[in-house]
Amino acid sequence: MKKNFSSTRVSTDVACFLGFLGGGGAERVILNLTTGFVNRGLNVDLVLANTGSPHLWQVPPEVNIVDLKARKLSSSLPALVGYLRRVRPPALLSTLHYTNEIAIAAKYFARVDTRVVVREANQLSLDVGQSKAWKKRAIPWFVRYLYPLADGVVTVSRGVAEDLSRVCGLPLEKIQVIYNPTITPDLGIKAEETLNHPWFEPGQPPVILAVGKLQAQKDFPTLIRAFARVRERTAARLMILGWGPDRSQLEALVEELGLQEDVALPDHVANPYAYMKRSTVFVLSSAWEGLPNVLIEAMAVGIPVVSTDCKSGPSEILKEGEYGLLIPVGNPQAMAEAILTVLSGSSRAIAPDWLEQFSLDYAVNKYLEILQVT
CATH class of the missing domain: 3.40.50.2000 (Glycogen Phosphorylase B;)
Known part of the structure; x- marks a missing residue:
């Protein structure tokens, strides 16, 4: 089990926020980015709603893991607000839903200067359209009202950018396409x-x-x-x-x-x-x-x-x-x-x-x- 659990850090250059460190592609991207950030000499916090994950061993040892100790993602908002107020990281990167929405809302409630950037990883219209769960089908509504408040919006392809713009009314010029950091040295x-x-x-x-x-x-x-x-x-x-x-x-x-x-x-x-x-x-x-x-x-x-x-x-x-x-x-x-x-x-x-x-x-x-x- 990793030893680098903390609630705060003396100095943080960039924080990455996830609800849970699962084994999917989005989580792998965040792990790759944290590796790249620390290799550039940056102090990195990986902020998790909770740390009940079997994948924590994959986190680079130089990365500081912050456990918000939330029982579920929706209850992590107050703890994330508290983290932003205490640590005031210059930048926060998040991915997935509703992690992105919570990150944007946390900055609003914390009243901090942290630059919040959210990452959209999938075709929202198709992903939501295939689901019968009301929570998932509500995502476009939250995106439409919250994403314009983010300091930056990243999509993983041009197709995802066009879909996000069409579904949620976000201007294409407000969206930056960055392909996934898939090819790593190892x-x-x-x-x-x-x-x-x-x-x-x-x-x-x-x-x-x-x-x-x-x-x-x-x-x-x-x-x-x-x-x-x-x-x-x-x-x-x-x-x-x-x-x-x-x-x-x-x-x-x-x-x-x-x-x-x-x-x-x-x-x-x-x-x-x-x-x-x-x-x-x-x-x-x-x-x-x-x-x-x-x-x-x-x-x-x-x-x-x-x-x-x-x-x-x-x-x-x-x-x-x-x-x-x-x-x-x-x-x-x-x-x-x-x-x-x-x-x-x-x-x-x-x-x-x-x-x-x-x-x-x-x-x-x-x-x-x-x-x-x-």
Whole structure:
């Protein structure tokens, strides 16, 4: 267990606020940014509504963890107000809902000069539209009234920026696009780590890989149906790394299609990059995204990619299809044909400087600019 828990810090250059340190992409981005900030010699606070997380070991030891001790996110507002009044960090970065809204409101109630920047990570209209929960469907209303009070609004892609502007009426010129700091110095090192799995031994059929939470957004049923078509024409295997609520439905579909011997769902793994490095093709089957980190990671380790042309992110990442195959959303036949094209040996070279915009150093520079931290 980490020892760097505190309620205050003598000097803080930048604070990052999360409700809970989960294992998702947004939390991974914040962890990467905190690493980048401390590498620039900055004092960083990671402010959490509560610290009941198994992922705290991933926080860099130089980062000061501030536990607001809130039983739930909604009750963290008074504690965050108190933190801002005591510490008065020059800048506060937050991500996710309702963390962003609480951060903006906390500055208002604390009456401090802290510069609050909020980060929007997904297509708000699609994300909210898929939910029946009233709390989630109320997000656009809160965003419409609170985001204009933020000192800065960041989105992870142009598509997310356009969607946010359209849904919430925020002018595009008030939104800055900063791609995720996905490519970190240790990514290549992790990709080369030993992987003990029989599917990746010499002489085995090629592995088609997907990574993501097992939920509707990722549309893994389309991928499984596409794989059934691929297997009719060539020997191959499909591996989906991830956890989530749709596991039982996906397992039932695999059984229904008779694919049990060639499809694996091994749950979440600590190092997906070793699997990426040894797979033949990476597939993103999502129905919608903000900016899919896994697609960038797969490109960074050198695996050919196939992706749905969903809103938003993949077309930006793949330079409108120049660096990977883009296919329609929810079309298993098109997905199967694209996978077969890659399995036949066809791939697209990526310009060496293209991936730089997704690197940690590039993102840190952009975030420090909008946070106005030097």
